[in-house]
Amino acid sequence: MSGQNPPFNRTNWPIAAAMIQYQNILPDGSSVQDQAPEGWAATLADVTDAGFTELDPTDSWIRLADLSPARLETFMGLVRDAGLTIPAISTARRSVIDPERGEEFLAYNHKVIDTAAKIGAKEVSFGLFYPLTDAQKRALWFWTAQGTTSPDDPAVWRLAVERIRELGRHAQEVGVGISLEMYEDTYLGSADSSVRFVEDVDHPSVGINADLGNLVRLHRPVEHWATMMRKVAPYTRYWHVKNYFRTEDETTGLVVTAPAPLEFGVISYRAAIRMALEHGFKSAFLVEHYGGDGLSVSATNREYLRRILPK
Template identity: 50%
Template structure:
């Protein structure tokens, strides 16, 4: 049965919760009661589910016993955790790819123990010192993957290593999703679709986080065109809003985080297209800056109120929804 606005799993990202608290507490090593407190805050904001974003706690680096504690903390707070996002651990990082690949395998094992549905990986790397100095890190260029035409061996490594992870995920009964991010092989619609196609596994798709591209302070690919190319492959989705302004004549481009319904991406229309392609995946609501958790909660309310289907198989003019292929969760 197709998901509806009432039943669709929408998870809160944990971007607002640091790995080290102001009092010096290292959350990775903290007592489980610290985890419960965070999960209760998420629950009280209006969410029933959470994405275990590894910028907060690295599930892949927890022992089996500690993973059980993490699951217990979720249960105590009354939250589901259908998804896990592992970020900035690129498997083609020239210096750290072996460590990152091993970490990614451990993360899949952890997700399976936690009973999760989908794990998201990307090719974005650690923030540069210059990026860390900015209010918004995306206003300064960071790592760029090498041109695949000039360095086919790097592209092939991405395909091969993601395929290895995808097969591991498949053995564990998990979906795997690849997060879109600027200046990586997941940085354009065409490149992302090509990467997913060459990996060639039915459980590996794309995390259509087009917000990561819309926020750039430079010319960008048309956001609708990106969605047209990647939604047939999308099996998980980070969603967030950005206002964007362009003065092409003067070469000025700017963006700022905003609630989804106020941003430049028309999610009402994009979700119609997603449903036409059979999208039934977990959604993760994100927002940067200020009280991002509350903005994420507002994004969830907007999706359930205005965007997602109100009844089985129908949403705002979209009917006869069909499944593109087994690639779509």
């Protein structure tokens, strides 16, 4: 659970905009990493126009940890000028057990922790999921195609545990918490496996990002969201929230899913959040949505959370 400063209530709970709808590579082929400050400011204006006061500079959009000190200070100045704060930094597809780049990503994640501490972010979200496969890139919804699976190898599991524990020690030293994202076919690909993994890591700075949406969207049988949430609630900290419509045909086995606004999908976040609150949850939220105007739907999701969080 988070070390942020309580008490939070529905009016001041940090609810950050995700940046998954913004790509790192711009239409002209250049990178957001090298973008002029005016370009960064224009994107931040989108976020504030949508009513957000918090932002997660998800590293699929911009890698703050890879900016020079001067460029980082410029970016943070723009964030402040926009009236935004950054409660957390999320990473994507930079697994510390990636078979080709695991050590590189471990070093990068250490930089993310230091960057979070430098800018005042209290949490980071790491995952053990891999880059999209070619089939996933071709699919309308990438989760409908099979991605890379973490190996069923006790030695690799131990390596993952050791490297996350190493990151946990670093995070504790600089006052940052780590949230590990639930994601299919990884060592956090189910509630039971997520709990086992975090308990094996056994570090007070490391918890679970209960991103149940990553699992309920799968076109395959999955554990009921409420059962999963009851298992992970004691370990939940910085939390990515999104929802999906899900239809299951018991006569054929057909499963169909599609992104849904937070209050309309199969997960009842009113109930899920209450479960987490019962275990002392006091971290920030990140609101996400895939497809369409994801930022505007995320803003709708933010307002839904404001209505159901404690007064």
